Amino acid sequence: MPQKSRKPAPESAAPSDNQSSSKQPDFFVYQSESMGGDKTRLIQLGAAWKHQNGTGFSIKLDALPVRQFDGQLVAFAPKQRG
Numbered sequence: 001m002p003q004k005s006r007k008p009a010p011e012s013a014a015p016s017d018n019q020s021s022s023k024q025p026d027f028f029v030y031q032s033e034s035m036g037g038d039k040t041r042l043i044q045l046g047a048a049w050k051h052q053n054g055t056g057f058s059i060k061l062d063a064l065p066v067r068q069f070d071g072q073l074v075a076f077a078p079k080q081r082g
Helices: none
Strands: 027-036 039-050 057-061 073-076
Touching (some): 039 073
Antiparallel strands (some): 027 039, 027 073
16 A cells, blocks of 8 residues: 655744744743642643734644643743843
8 A cells, every 4th residue: 555645844833923933922831740749840832822813822832742641731921031
């Protein structure tokens, strides 16, 4: 049976009109992983940008959650540097 040819994945997705490469993300997206007891750690998976019309977000994941993933992602605004 002949194999279907697949195009290689691009290095990074092209920015959309509401997500330019110069605009910093509004949020960083994380997976929360339990480390036992009361300890958890956050694993950064990507970023999110607010839509200009205010009705949603564009989310770009650089990695996919695989370990202990319960279907829940969390997003936090970037910390202010000063």
